Amino acid sequence: GAGVSQSPRYKVAKRGQDVALRCDPISGHVSLFWYQQALGQGPEFLTYFQNEAQLDKSGLPSDRFFAERPEGSVSTLKIQRTQQEDSAVYLCASSLRSISEAFFGQGTRLTVV
Amino acid sequence: GESVGLHLPTLSVQEGDNSIINCAYSNSASDYFIWYKQESGKGPQFIIDIRSNMDKRQGQRVTVLLNKTVKHLSLQIAATQPGDSAVYFCAEGNQGGKLIFGQGTELSVKP
Numbered sequence A: 001g002a003g004v005s006q007s008p009r010y011k012v013a014k015r016g017q018d019v020a021l022r023c024d025p026i027s028g029h030v031s032l033f034w035y036q037q038a039l040g041q042g043p044e045f046l047t048y049f050q051n052e053a054q055l056d057k058s059g060l061p062s063d064r065f066f067a068e069r070p071e072g073s074v075s076t077l078k079i080q081r082t083q084q085e086d087s088a089v090y091l092c093a094s095s096l097r098s099i100s101e102a103f104f105g106q107g108t109r110l111t112v113v
Numbered sequence B: 001g002e003s004v005g006l007h008l009p010t011l012s013v014q015e016g017d018n019s020i021i022n023c024a025y026s027n028s029a030s031d032y033f034i035w036y037k038q039e040s041g042k043g044p045q046f047i048i049d050i051r052s053n054m055d056k057r058q059g060q061r062v063t064v065l066l067n068k069t070v071k072h073l074s075l076q077i078a079a080t081q082p083g084d085s086a087v088y089f090c091a092e093g094n095q096g097g098k099l100i101f102g103q104g105t106e107l108s109v110k111p
Helices: none
Strands: A005-007 A010-013 A019-024 A031-037 A044-050 A053-056 A065-068 A075-079 A088-095 A108-112 B010-014 B019-025 B032-038 B045-051 B056-058 B062-067 B072-077 B086-093 B099-101 B105-110
Touching (some): A019 A088, B045 B056, B072 B086
Parallel strands (some): A010 A108
Antiparallel strands (some): A044 A053, A065 A075, B032 B045, B056 B062
């Protein structure tokens, strides 16, 4: 499809397990954003890339969270030693320029048990 | 800290009526504001935005009003339809990739 694609759609992880969430942005989109959305809440910013450069990672909640975009296209959000409070929907968005023009993917729902 | 919040968590309207969803923000330095619609199981979908130097902006069936004096933002949906049922978020932003979202208002349209 032509939209932002995220995989997997659902992920159940045991507490302490490492997970990797993938985002395929719209082709040609320079900017890529990761947000975390807890149940019943608005999305919260995690990190932002322009091409392969991570320009802002101020929203990553701890050093267990790591994001990369090595070739300026696909991005992976990795969470190490998952904890129950990591349970949320992880949204990826991409745009030609700024977040104000971004398209969001459907998200990955992570449940840590 | 700075936050964006909504006055009403739920709103129920009759099909064909107009809907008004409100939002309060606290960061007077924000460059722009965006309204998103989020349906169950989907990511936020852009509806309309407004820059901080504007008071009003109209789209198709939607109007956003910005009152900087009281730091208030509203989304008006004309002739609300069942397909408008969703959670609506306001968000504020500046340069860069960080948007601050409010909690959301669930709009329910009765046929």
